[in-house]
Amino acid sequence: MWYTSLTDQGSGCGGFSLGGPYRLTQPNNLGVASKGPHSIIAPGAALVSGTGEFDRLGAFAMTEKTCTKCGKTKPLTAFGHVAKAKNGYSSTCRVCNVASIRAWRLANPEKWAETKRIHYRANCERIAAQHRAYYLAHLEETKAKMNEWRARNQYKVAGTKHAYYQGHVEQALESVRKYRLAHPEQLKDQGNRRRARQRGAFVESICKAKVYQRDRGVCHICGKKVDPKHWDLDHLMPISKGGEHSYRNVAVAHPSCNRRRQNVGPAQLRLMG
Ligand SMILES: [Zn+2]
Numbered sequence: 526m527w528y529t530s531l532t533d534q535g536s537g538c539g540g541f542s543l544g545g546p547y548r549l550t551q552p553n554n555l556g557v558a559s560k561g562p563h564s565i566i567a568p569g570a571a572l573v574s575g576t577g578e579f580d581r582l583g584a585f586a587m588t589e590k591t592c593t594k595c596g597k598t599k600p601l602t603a604f605g606h607v608a609k610a611k612n613g614y615s616s617t618c619r620v621c622n623v624a625s626i627r628a629w630r631l632a633n634p635e636k637w638a639e640t641k642r643i644h645y646r647a648n649c650e651r652i653a654a655q656h657r658a659y660y661l662a663h664l665e666e667t668k669a670k671m672n673e674w675r676a677r678n679q680y681k682v683a684g685t686k687h688a689y690y691q692g693h694v695e696q697a698l699e700s701v702r703k704y705r706l707a708h709p710e711q712l713k714d715q716g717n718r719r720r721a722r723q724r725g726a727f728v729e730s731i732c733k734a735k736v737y738q739r740d741r742g743v744c745h746i747c748g749k750k751v752d753p754k755h756w757d758l759d760h761l762m763p764i765s766k767g768g769e770h771s772y773r774n775v776a777v778a779h780p781s782c783n784r785r786r787q788n789v790g791p792a793q794l795r796l797m798g
């Protein structure tokens with residue numbers, strides 16, 4: 526083959542090459558592709574260290590990089606892309622990044638919880654839909670898993686719960702009271718969902734913020750603005766009368782308007798979701 530004859534001529538140090546499967550340990554300007562560990566001064570005068578490849582025009586393309594944290598040399602795929610970085614890649618490897626994120630979460634549990642809360646609030650509808658879709662797609666699987674686990678651990682679960690309760694009756698009641706005081710909205714939502722479910726009515730997870738946004742904070746009974754911090758999620762057809770716990774069956778209402786309407790009768794079901 527032609528490159529065999531070039532090798533025979535001692536090519537790679539010579540002045541002529543057509544390119545090919547050459548492996549050199551030093552960078553060269555001969556238009557010969559080479560692979561291997563290099564340390565070179567890049568055009569921007571920044572020192573690039575790592576293993577790379579020189580293309581036929583002598584440009585350096587990095588294929589490996591050394592993590593500044595663990596000191597290990599890894600392929601570029603082990604580093605995240607960072608647009609602002611000198612080489613377009615993070616200086617620390619993905620493994621180290623994950624470890625430091627985990628460490629930060631452990632060291633800042635409150636900040637991490639707040640971050641999660643903000644994310645959940647901004648995406649509550651999408652997350653609930655995801656959970657529901659997963660549950661529906663894995664209905665049998667999930668139920669079977671739960672039943673299996675319960676069957677395997679029923680004495681353990683019951684025993685642990687009972688023993689703890691016996692030893693902490695006061696604390697248990699206190700924590701229930703505290704939870705109820707701290708989560709009035711969740712409690713109402715849970716109760717509504719349970720009651721609707723018990724009556725066989727359609728139930729979906731409702732995000733109050735979305736209802737407020739949809740109704741523009743206007744009470745559906747009197748047509749005036751409600752206090753954003755104090756308003757009722759009114760069921761147009763009451764759950765007690767078989768109404769569903771759904772977006773189309775709820776509306777924003779003043780607590781006072783809501784109470785007044787309860788004596789009059791159900792409003793008309795929303796026609797659009
Ligand atoms: Zn690392």
Ligand SMILES: [Zn+2]
Nearest residue numbers: 744747779782
């Ligand atoms: Zn009102």
